[in-house]
Amino acid sequence: MKVAIVIHDLRGGGAEKMMMRLANAISKHQHHVDLVLLTDGGVNKSSLSTGVNLIELKSSRTASAVPRLREYLKSNQPDQVLSALTHVNVIAFFACLSLGWLSRLHCSERNAFSFDKHVNNSPLIKFAYFLAPFIYRSMPNPVIAVSKGVGLDLIETTVVAEKNVINLPNPTLDDDFRLREFSMPTHPWLLEKTKPVIVGLGRLAPQKGFSDLISAFAILKQTIDARLVIFGEGDLRMSLQLQIDELNLTEDVCLHGYVSSPMDEIHHADLFVLSSLFEGSPNALVEAMASRCKVVSTRCPCGPDEILAEGAVGKLVPVSSPRELADAMSDSLSNTQYDFDNQLDHIERYTANNSAISYLNAMVNKRA
Known part of the structure; x- marks a missing residue:
């Protein structure tokens, strides 16, 4: 054919x-x-x-x-x-x-x-x-x-x-994704980790909800000393950086820009967060799960609820709810019984x- x-x-x-x-x-x-x-x-x-x-x-x-x-x-x-x-x-x-x-x-x-x-x-x-x-x-x-x-x-x-x-x-995934060997990360916060690192991935555009993620991280910082890295580039860089500076998060939040192998970076993170307002079927979430990283996502239309089995695989929170997102991030970071095998099983279809x-x-x- x-x-x-x-x-x-x-x-x-x-x-x-x-x-x-x-x-x-x-x-x-x-x-x-x-x-x-x-x-x-x-x-x-x-x-x-x-x-x-x-x-x-x-x-x-x-x-x-x-x-x-x-x-x-x-x-x-x-x-x-x-x-x-x-x-x-x-x-x-x-x-x-x-x-x-x-x-x-x-x-x-x-x-x-x-x-x-x-x-x-x-x-x-x-x-x-x-x-x-x-x-x-x-x-x-x-x-x-x-x-x-x-x-x-x-x-x-x-x-x-x-x-x-x-x-x-x-x-979204290579057929042998379970056998993938991950390279060392390039970001210094992941390469020499001194505190938990949370990552986001996507275009710096309104759809991705990174302003909500930064607000949620500011709430999280009140109880957990962590860092946030957002991989991606886009038109909102200046406004997001201004928000970071105004929240006094300059030392702990990094808008890193484009990265050639995001799965290697995510593998070494403590938590991946999808903060989108809407999607179709978020590839970044599937890739993060394949990277053997804990995940949290908004229950945005469309896709995360299917990928995360209505919250049975990873936490789902309402869209544009920084307080609830911060709580989910805190719970996931402290979860020592996270089931990565179950996470991998749920993405085989991709x-x-x-x-x-x-x-x-x-x-x-x-x-x-």
Whole structure:
């Protein structure tokens, strides 16, 4: 089977990384895989398997990519087309529609739709979010949601019906993740630990709730002498640093920036905290669990409740509740009976191979 996976580029976002990993995993099943970038480039190019054919359409912008994508599809004749992210799904829909190929198209939603549609103020992106639910409802194949919560959000907040949605896991982990040997961390607080270290990971953007995490850490510091490291970069760096300084936490909170191997850092931490306001299926939480680190998460839409088995695996707290988050962090740090084997068992479904099999089955057993 020839599979074309369509994404805008291979920059450092979670969706881009997951589509790259999925392309690698599907190619191991002896299928021909083209990873088609509507534009070009991105930091994840170096991680692409030699078994995957990279196609860069080099469109000036995603919205103008329909003609080039149509030309690629017509010339290369893939058996199945998988697209990811709402605006890319709309582009792929019109390209496939023009060829009479809707039966070959599978669209993937990566985030809580009702929240995500408010993030980008571009008129074209907003129009794509308006169109997408009507497209999903009209397509012969169901839209792929990365968690049950993402699917339910689509059903409850748009015209998408239950029959229009299936849930498939992200290829977050290597197949041998249980055997991984972790390298030494690069951050000095983790390399030479003198007190407990809590870590967060993600873009410095409002969605990730790092302001709440910093506030919770300030409360925690009243009873536990600890440190907080946030790995990631983004537009909120200056405002978050100002908050840190105003709370007199400058010596114990570090906005470290991007790190090339976050799992190595997290493995040496005492606690990982996901403080997000919304997600789709948080890869950082799964990776932290695979890193054999204690975890605490907000019960944000969507994903953490599924990943943490409604709190049976790791603590869940309400969104934007620094006091409750601080209490959960304190309880987890003091828990000497933490069950890491149970934690690993609950993330087995997120291996690259399990994800690839799920996607391939969905393509083979499509409704059309």
